[in-house]
Amino acid sequence: MSKKIDGITKESTQEMIDNALEIYPDKAKKKRVPHLAPNEGEGACVKSNRKTIPGVMSARGCAYAGAKGVVWGPIRDMVHVSHGPVGCGYYSWGTRRNLMSGINGVNQFAMQFTSDFQEKDIVYGGDKKLKTLLQEAKDLFPLAKGISVLSECPVGLIGDDINSVAKASAKELDIPIIPCNCEGFRGVSQSLGHHISNDTIRDYIIETREFPEPIGPYDIALIGEYNIGGDAWSTKPLLEECGFNVKSVWTGDGEMDKIAATHQVKLNVIHCYRSMNYMCKVMEEKYGIPWIELNFFGPTKIRNSLRKLAELFDDNIKEKVEAVIAKYDPLMQAVIDEYKPRLDGKKVMLYVGGLRPRHTVNAYEDLGMAVVGSGYEFAHGDDYERTSPEMPEATVIYDDITEYEFEQFADTLKPDLIGSGIKEKYLFQKMGIPFRQMHSWDYSGPYHGYLGFPTFARDVDMAINSPTWNLVKSPF
Amino acid sequence: MANNLGLAVKPVTETPVEEVERVAAWINTEEYKEKNFARTSLVINPAHACQPLGAELAAHGFEGSLPFVHGSQGCASYYRSTMNRHFREPAPAVSDSMTEDGAVFGGQNNLHEALENAYALYKPKMMPIFTSCMPEIIGDDLTAFIKNAKNKGCVPQDFPLPYANTPSFNGSHVHGYDAMLLSILQTLTEGKAVEGRCTGKLNLIAGFDANTGNYREYKRILKEFGIPYTLLADISETFDSPLDGHYRIYPGGTKLDDAADSINGKATIALGSYSTAKTFTWLKDTYSGKHVSMPMPFGIAKTDAFLMKISDLFGKPVPESLKAERGRAVDLMTDAHQYIHGKKFAVYGDPDYLLGYVSFLLEMGAVPYHILCSKGTKKLEKEIQALLDGSMYGKEGKIYINKDLWHLRSLVMTDPVDAMIGETHGKFAARDAKIPLFRFGFPIFDRVNLHRVPLIGYQGVLNMLATICNKFIEITDETCDDRHFEMMR
Known part of the structure; x- marks a missing residue:
């Protein structure tokens, strides 16, 4: 059964797209056309994972951002060295909201470690410096379980060999040191950084640790959960309440040892498919661990997800899952009863990364809202295939949208809320459109799980119904 | 079994609580500080960008x-x-x-x-x-x-x-500002110099400054003087545009024609010699009129110097209104001195801002104690030292050039201070040391509106002083025992 939005047809959406592209030079227009389309309900409606057109104001990041910010950075008990000049590590320092337990600088390292390349390092190479700084990191942070070395652009360009340095130092210091060749110029977006990082987990981490206790039938790992605003502190206890032992979380509030022993679990539950499907597939092939993709946004999807998960297990789990659903359903209904009257019929546009452009659609619908446009910064075809069935008929799907197109679409669709990133936030707020940052939960959260939904609902209501919006137009 | 690292497979281990506690205590020690300062290659929490x-x-x-x-x-x-x-x-x-x-x-x-x-x-x-x-x-x-x-x-x-x-x-980042500004001015002014022409204006270069309130304050001061001006690299509207339902991609900035004509100015003042060095070197040989490079006007003395320089360049007395403003700032300084006098501060940030913090604190009889710049020069060190040497409150101040905020953490944990002045990234060290952090620099990611609150000029003195002193008073209110919880402070 496909959802429909009043006034949105395939023709109206196509006309909006055509209008937005009118201004482009021919070559650029030709390149953009396949990335924008009305939703067809199935399959990938748009092309994706292609180079960004130069000069268009894209929201995309780079491979380093995908490696440092997304995959490696959240592992709390490792030192993550941004190897190269000072900037990359500086900009990605504390700006993703992957919260961490532990004591900063003692057994938790949410800090900015950098080799701070200078001209001489470019000329003579930075390998020696790297060797020294690894020793310094080990000496100053004795409780660090490992060190990741995340290459910035210059490292690959000058031909440094961080892999040999890492290998030698790992032996000498007797801790895992993971070289990650995630230079920002590689690939077309953050996405390649995720893939490269998954590969380094495969090559250097997985299977290097083992759980001392025997493995049980309900031992699972939670993959692609980054603990934004404390999400993992909602989803992990939820899964535990359902009777599972969550042996490791990748990589939100992550612990290196547990990640390294994940090859022992019985099932991988993946939330952000885009950034970690690679390792799920590796673990499936290599260790025979099945994986299941779930959605923890909004009561409908949570309920479906938990039941889908229970299907893979015995009656013990099934009963617990039903009990959990029975416990939370009324609480969630109370949230809906409170907010739905104020949000019913409101329209949302989304433009985010990872899983959110599809996973959050139903959470808005739980509140009576409709998503009238959605897209990803760095998705691939399989993400868009998963998105089509979630989105209402003929709504606009956009890949690597330019700020210009986004502005045009918003101007036409007049959404009541836009969920996107910090670079987009203030532009739309100036237009008088309520906005929530949906990468970082806008300094709120968690949004995942039953614990997250009331916060999500409150924030959406707060954004849309803040009386401040009534003051945008001056009376004179 | 071995893996690519050539390391043996090990059991998953949890660090024992006692070990965590031991290390947590150890990182606050002199011994750790020494080790920390012996670092040659690893940079941890630097307070500068690229x-x-x-x-x-x-x-x-x-x-x-x-x-x-x-x-x-x-x-x-x-x-x-x-x-x-x-x-x-x-x-x-x-x-x-x-x-x-x-x-x-x-x-x-x-x-x-x-x-x-x-x-x-x-x-x-x-x-x-x-x-x-x-x-x-x-x-x-x-x-x-x-x-x-x-x-x-x-x-x-x-x-x-x-x-x-x-x-x-x-x-x-301050050097990138300089390089870009230089190139913009070179490009815009090319072929625009007109022999004998004088715009009659002051060109004011703000230096790397991400406080829109400061820019507005410069403009206000010049308006009080009645002096026509071109504020160069004016971000005040760009980053402080009104919310009225209409998005403007370019809401402000120095007019290109004005920037082009700046080469024919009556005088040019470049503030912040560390972020405008190259630009100033070029313009003093290229621009007509007089050229002055001077520090950002933080605190009374530097503001006095700034106003007197303007007065001198344009042959106009400092207006009474600004004189009265000065008087009000000094009035607050005397009213509030008891809440800040003798208090020790750790300050860090960009060179030009640091110089401002230090002179402001010294004027108040406060002690700039740990002074740290994570990207600075010997020249900066000398300049700060000269400020310290000029005041009895500067005797204890120690300067750390090219040290980072992890060094600063060691400093504030081993040799405590009452507060820190800097930008957002210092909040971890401030929290560990259980002292307030006054966010006067760039960037500020965790407070609202501070980029609009001017810190330069006499108005800046009022703002900085009120923020600092009221916080200290608040701390007294929050931490004193009941017997000392008083109506008046």
């Missing part, structure tokens, strides 16, 4: 100007986000999205395509181009690329495309 960030700030300061990053698109996203988070405002900028093939063939094709697209989509009046790492390393020849772009018609022949090399492996 050159292109500063270049982008300068580029945002002109009318219709679209900052253009020649390099990887990820770089542009990082700079923009930093601006967005600090100002809570849009920061439109483009990049030419260089990727692997750019590394092989150079970035000319990307640059040309990007200029054409950005020009069509965002209709800028100028695109200041600055580089991130990649083109710097492969050695792209921007001069040739830009000439070719114009010949190819990517943008009109007369379209201003200033460009600056801003390698991230050299200097910090």
Whole structure:
């Protein structure tokens, strides 16, 4: 059964797209056309994972951002060295909201470690410096379980060999040191950084640790959960309440040892498919661990997800899952009863990364809202295939949208809320459109799980119904 | 069993609580501090960013100007986000999205395509181009690329495309600001010098400063004087535009014509000698009229000097209104001195701001105790030392150049102070030391509106002093026992 939005047809959406592209030079227009389309309900409606057109104001990041910010950075008990000049590590320092337990600088390292390349390092190479700084990191942070070395652009360009340095130092210091060749110029977006990082987990981490206790039938790992605003502190206890032992979380509030022993679990539950499907597939092939993709946004999807998960297990789990659903359903209904009257019929546009452009659609619908446009910064075809069935008929799907197109679409669709990133936030707020940052939960959260939904609902209501919006137009 | 690292498979272990506690105590010790200061290669929590960030700030300061990053698109996203988070405002900028093939063939094709697209989509009046790492390393020849772009018609022949090399492996954001500003002024003023012409204006270069309130304050001061001016790289409207339901991509900035005519100015003052050094060196041989490089006007003495310089350059007395403002600032200083006198501060940040903090604190009889700049020079050290030497409250001050905020943490844990002054990144050290952090620098990611609160001039003295003293009073109220919880403070 496909959802429909009043006034949105395939023709109206196509006309909006055509209008937005009118201004482009021919070559650029030709390149953009396949990335924008009305939703067809199935399959990938748009092309994706292609180079960004130069000069268009894209929201995309780079491979380093995908490696440092997304995959490696959240592992709390490792030192993550941004190897190269000072900037990359500086900009990605504390700006993703992957919260961490532990004591900063003692057994938790949410800090900015950098080799701070200078001209001489470019000329003579930075390998020696790297060797020294690894020793310094080990000496100053004795409780660090490992060190990741995340290459910035210059490292690959000058031909440094961080892999040999890492290998030698790992032996000498007797801790895992993971070289990650995630230079920002590689690939077309953050996405390649995720893939490269998954590969380094495969090559250097997985299977290097083992759980001392025997493995049980309900031992699972939670993959692609980054603990934004404390999400993992909602989803992990939820899964535990359902009777599972969550042996490791990748990589939100992550612990290196547990990640390294994940090859022992019985099932991988993946939330952000885009950034970690690679390792799920590796673990499936290599260790025979099945994986299941779930959605923890909004009561409908949570309920479906938990039941889908229970299907893979015995009656013990099934009963617990039903009990959990029975416990939370009324609480969630109370949230809906409170907010739905104020949000019913409101329209949302989304433009985010990872899983959110599809996973959050139903959470808005739980509140009576409709998503009238959605897209990803760095998705691939399989993400868009998963998105089509979630989105209402003929709504606009956009890949690597330019700020210009986004502005045009918003101007036409007049959404009541836009969920996107910090670079987009203030532009739309100036237009008088309520906005929530949906990468970082806008300094709120968690949004995942039953614990997250009331916060999500409150924030959406707060954004849309803040009386401040009534003051945008001056009376004179 | 071994793996790629050649390490044995080990059991998953949890660090024992006692071990965590031991290390947690150890990192606060003198022994750790020594070890920490012995570091030669690892930089931890530096309080500076890379050159292109500063270049982008300068580029945002002109009318219709679209900052253009020649390099990887990820770089542009990082700079923009930093601006967005600090100002809570849009920061439109483009990049030419260089990727692997750019590394092989150079970035000319990307640059040309990007200029054409950005020009069509965002209709800028100028695109200041600055580089991130990649083109710097492969050695792209921007001069040739830009000439070719114009010949190819990517943008009109007369379209201003200033460009600056801003390698991230050299200097910090303040140097990128300087390089970009220099190039913008060189480009805009080219051929604009007119023999005998004088605009009668003061050109005021603000220096790297991400406080829109300061820019508005400069303008107000000059208005009080009744002196016509051109404020160069004026970001005050760019990053402080009204919310009225209409998005303006270029809401402000120095008018390009005014910037072009600045070469015929009556006088030019470049504030912040560490972020305007190159620009000043160039303009003092190029611009007409008088040229002065001076510190940002933080505190009374530096503001006095600034106003007297303006008065001197234009032969106009300092207006009574500003004299009265001075009096009010001094009035507060005497009223409030008891809450700050003798208090020790750790201060860190950009060189020009640091000089301001130090002189302001010394004027109050407060003690700038740990003074740290994570990207500075011997010259800066000497200049700060001279300030310290000029006051009995400077005797205890110690300067740390090219040390980072992890060093600063060791300092405040082993040799405590009452408060810190800096920017957001110091909040971890401040929390560990259980002292307040006054956010006067850039960037500020965790408080609202502070970028609008002026810190320069007499008004800045009022703002800084009220913030600091009221916080100390609040701490007394929050921490004193009941017997000492009093109505008056």
